[in-house]
Amino acid sequence: MMRVSLSLILCALLAACSRSPERTLTIAVNAGVEGTALKLAAKEWGASKGVQVEVVELPYANLFEKEQLDLTSKTGAYDVIMLDDPWFPLMLESGSIAPLPHTLDADFVASCVEVCKDPKHPGAQYAVPYVGNSQLFFYRKDLFAKYNLTAPQTWDEVLAAAKKIGAGEKMFGYVMRAAPGNAAVADYMGLLWAFGGDVLDASGNPVCDSPAAIDALKFMLELGKYSPPGYAGFNADEVSAHLLQSTALMSINWPAWIAAMDDASKSKVVGKIDFTPMPSERVHGVGELGTWIVAVPAASKHAADAFDFIFWATDAPQMKQAALRGNPPTRRSVFQSPDLVAKFRAFPAQLASLESARARPRTSHWNEIENTFGIYISKANSGAMDPASAMHAAAAEIARIQQRAK
Amino acid sequence: MKSRIPSGLPWVLPALLILVTLSIYPMIYSVKVSITDASGAFTLANFIRLFQDRLFGAAAVQTTVLTLVALVIEFVLGLALAVLIDSLARARSVFRAGLLVPMLLPPVVAAVAWRLIYNPQFGVLNGTLRRIGVNTAPLTWTSGENSALLSVILVDVWEWTPFLFLLLSAGLQAIPPEPIEAARIDGAGAWRIFRDVTLPLLKPTVLLALLLRAMDLVRIFDQIFILTQGGPGTATETVSLYIYRTAFRFSNFGYAAAMSFVLLAATIVFSRGLMRLMRAR
Numbered sequence: 001m002m003r004v005s006l007s008l009i010l011c012a013l014l015a016a017c018s019r020s021p022e023r024t025l026t027i028a029v030n031a032g033v034e035g036t037a038l039k040l041a042a043k044e045w046g047a048s049k050g051v052q053v054e055v056v057e058l059p060y061a062n063l064f065e066k067e068q069l070d071l072t073s074k075t076g077a078y079d080v081i082m083l084d085d086p087w088f089p090l091m092l093e094s095g096s097i098a099p100l101p102h103t104l105d106a107d108f109v110a111s112c113v114e115v116c117k118d119p120k121h122p123g124a125q126y127a128v129p130y131v132g133n134s135q136l137f138f139y140r141k142d143l144f145a146k147y148n149l150t151a152p153q154t155w156d157e158v159l160a161a162a163k164k165i166g167a168g169e170k171m172f173g174y175v176m177r178a179a180p181g182n183a184a185v186a187d188y189m190g191l192l193w194a195f196g197g198d199v200l201d202a203s204g205n206p207v208c209d210s211p212a213a214i215d216a217l218k219f220m221l222e223l224g225k226y227s228p229p230g231y232a233g234f235n236a237d238e239v240s241a242h243l244l245q246s247t248a249l250m251s252i253n254w255p256a257w258i259a260a261m262d263d264a265s266k267s268k269v270v271g272k273i274d275f276t277p278m279p280s281e282r283v284h285g286v287g288e289l290g291t292w293i294v295a296v297p298a299a300s301k302h303a304a305d306a307f308d309f310i311f312w313a314t315d316a317p318q319m320k321q322a323a324l325r326g327n328p329p330t331r332r333s334v335f336q337s338p339d340l341v342a343k344f345r346a347f348p349a350q351l352a353s354l355e356s357a358r359a360r361p362r363t364s365h366w367n368e369i370e371n372t373f374g375i376y377i378s379k380a381n382s383g384a385m386d387p388a389s390a391m392h393a394a395a396a397e398i399a400r401i402q403q404r405a406k
Numbered sequence: 407m408k409s410r411i412p413s414g415l416p417w418v419l420p421a422l423l424i425l426v427t428l429s430i431y432p433m434i435y436s437v438k439v440s441i442t443d444a445s446g447a448f449t450l451a452n453f454i455r456l457f458q459d460r461l462f463g464a465a466a467v468q469t470t471v472l473t474l475v476a477l478v479i480e481f482v483l484g485l486a487l488a489v490l491i492d493s494l495a496r497a498r499s500v501f502r503a504g505l506l507v508p509m510l511l512p513p514v515v516a517a518v519a520w521r522l523i524y525n526p527q528f529g530v531l532n533g534t535l536r537r538i539g540v541n542t543a544p545l546t547w548t549s550g551e552n553s554a555l556l557s558v559i560l561v562d563v564w565e566w567t568p569f570l571f572l573l574l575s576a577g578l579q580a581i582p583p584e585p586i587e588a589a590r591i592d593g594a595g596a597w598r599i600f601r602d603v604t605l606p607l608l609k610p611t612v613l614l615a616l617l618l619r620a621m622d623l624v625r626i627f628d629q630i631f632i633l634t635q636g637g638p639g640t641a642t643e644t645v646s647l648y649i650y651r652t653a654f655r656f657s658n659f660g661y662a663a664a665m666s667f668v669l670l671a672a673t674i675v676f677s678r679g680l681m682r683l684m685r686a687r
Contacts, residue, residue: 064654065654068657179637229544233638241528368655384641
C-alpha cells in the first residue's frame with residue numbers, strides 16, 4: 001500500500017513538473033480610447049493563440065511611471081508596453097527595450113516609423129507605431145462660409161478670422177491651452193515651427209530664445225486676446241468644451257476629439273467643424289506628432305509571443321479594426337481605405353497632417369525640458385513675464401538641464 | 407539557562423518585518439540614492455543643486471505661504487465653529503455631522519468638483535456671481551497669476567476646516583466645567599473666560615491640531631495636481647509636486663530623494679518651533 005501511495009505521489013509530481021508553463025502575456029495600455037482598441041485586440045489574439053492575456057490599464061500619467069520603473073528595474077512585469085512617443089528616448093537609454101526582429105514595412109507613415117528608432121543610433125527599430133496621432137486645426141466651417149472666408153492657410157489668417165468672426169458672432173475667436181507643462185508646449189509648438197523657430201538646434205543646444213521663437217510667443221499672446229479668460233490654465237478638456245458648446249471658433253486639437261464634435265449628445269456643432277493641417281506662417285506649418293507606439297521590454301519572459309502579438313495587432317486588417325474602434329491608424333493603406341474615408345471625414349486631413357508632422361525633440365530629457373519650457377510659456381500667457389524674458393529664461397534653464405545631463 | 411531571545415519577539419516579528427521592508431529599507435535606500443551619482447560614487451551634488459534650483463526655491467516659498475495662510479484661516483474658522491456649536495444646546499450633532507461632509511470626500515473628488523466650480527465660463531461660481539450682477543470677466547480663479555494660490559487655499563480651507571473643528575470641539579468638551587464656573591462666579595465676562603481659562607486649557611489640543619494639519623499642508627499634492635498642475639507658470643507649484651515630477655516624470659530619483667529629506671527636515675524644524683511657541687505661552 002505504501003509503495004502504491006509513493007508511486008502515485010511521484011507520478012503526480014512528475015506530471016506537474018512536465019506540464020509546460022502557462023503562456024501568459026501582460027500588456028500595459030493607456031486607459032482611454034487608444035488603449036481600449038489594443039485591449040480588445042489582445043483579447044482576440046489571446047483567444048486565437050491559446051494565450052492568456054492580462055491587460056493593465058493605467059491613466060496617462062501613471063502609465064509612464066509604471067513602465068519606466070519596470071524598465072529600469074528590469075523586472076519583466078510587462079511583456080508589451082504601449083507608450084507615447086516622447087517617452088521613448090528615455091526608455092531606450094537603459095537598453096531595456098528589445099529591438100524588433102524585422103523592420104517595418106513601407107505602408108507605415110514615415111514620421112511614425114522615425115519615432116520607433118533610437119535617436120542616438122538610428123537604424124534599428126524598437127517599436128511598432130499603433131496610433132497615428134498628430135495635431136490638426138479645428139475650425140467652424142459654417143461660420144467661415146458665412147463670412148466668405150476659406151480655411152485658414154496662415155496664422156495671420158487665423159488671427160484675422162478670430163477678430164472678424166469673433167466680433168460678428170460674439171464668441172471667442174480662438175481657444176488654446178496654456179496650462180504649464182505639456183499643454184502650453186503642445187499649443188505653442190505649431191506656432192514656433194511655423195515661425196521658423198525650434199526648441200533645440202541639431203546639436204541639442206537650446207534655441208528657444210531666437211527672434212523667431214519670441215515672435216511666435218508674441219503671436220500666441222495676440223491670439224490669447226481672442227481666447228476665453230483663464231486660458232492660461234486650460235487643458236484639452238476646456239479647449240474642447242468651448243468648441244463643443246459653440247463658444248469658440250478655432251483651436252489646435254488632437255484627432256481623439258473629432259468623434260465628440262460630431263456626437264449630438266455632447267456637441268452643439270455637429271457637422272459644423274472642419275479639420276485642416278496646421279497653418280503656415282514664415283515656413284510651412286506642421287503639427288506635433290503624438291504617436292502611440294508598442295514595444296517589448298528586453299526583460300519580457302514571453303518575448304516571442306509579445307512580438308507575435310504586436311505585429312499581428314499592427315497589420316493592416318487589425319489596424320482597420322482599431323480605426324473602427326476610434327484609433328487613427330499609422331498605415332497609409334488604412335487611412336486611404338474607401339469605406340473608412342466614407343465613415344471618417346477627417347481621415348484625408350489626418351493623413352496629410354501625419355505625413356508632415358514633427359516629433360518633439362528626441363532627447364531623453366524631454367520630460368524635464370518640456371516641463372521647464374511649459375512653465376515659461378505659461379508665465380508669458382498669464383502675464384507674469386514678457387515673451388522675450390520668458391524665452392530667455394527658458395533657454396537658460398534648458399541649458400542647465402542639458403549641462404547636468406552631461 | 408534562560409533564553410536571551412525576548413519571549414515576545416515571535417509575536418512582533420511579522421510587524422517588524424513589514425516595517426523594515428516597507429519603511430526602514432526604503433528610507434535607507436532613499437538616503438543612498440540621494441548621496442550617490444549614476445555610477446554609484448558618493449556625491450553631494452543633489453543637495454548642492456537645491457540651493458541653485460530656482461524652481462525648488464519658488465516651490466519652497468509657495469509651500470510656506472500656502473501652509474501658513476491655510477493653517478491660520480483653518481484654525482481661526484475651526485475654533486470659531488467649535489466654540490459656536492459647542493454653545494448650542496440643541497441640534498449640536500446635526501451641525502457637527504453637516505460640517506464633516508467636505509472632509510469625508512476624497513481630496514481628488516473634491517478637487518475635481520472645485521475645478522468645475524472654478525471654470526471661468528461654465529463654472530457655478532462665476533455663473534452665480536454673474537446672476538447677481540458681478541462682472542466676472544477678470545475672475546479666472548485657478549488660471550490667474552494672483553488668484554491661483556488663493557483658489558487652492560480656499561479649497562483646502564473648505565475641505566479641512568472641519569478636521570480642526572472636530573479636534574477642537576472634542577478638546578472643548580474635555581475641559582472640566584469647574585474652572586469656567588469659578589471664573590464666572592469671580593465676575594469674568596465671556597471673552598475673559600475664553601482667553602484666560604478655555605484657551606489655556608485647550609492648548610494641548612490646539613498644538614496637536616496645528617501639528618497634524620501643518621504636516622498635511624506641507625505635503626499638499628492632490629488638490630494642486632488636479633486644480634492647477636502648479637500653474638500658471640509656477641504660481642502654485644509646491645515642493646511635493648516638484649518632487650513628484652522630478653522622480654516620476656524626469657526619472658531623477660536622487661534629486662527627488664534629496665528634496666524629500668530637506669522637506670522632512672523643514673517639517674521637523676517647523677513642528678519643533680510650533681511646540682516651543684505653544685509651550686512658552
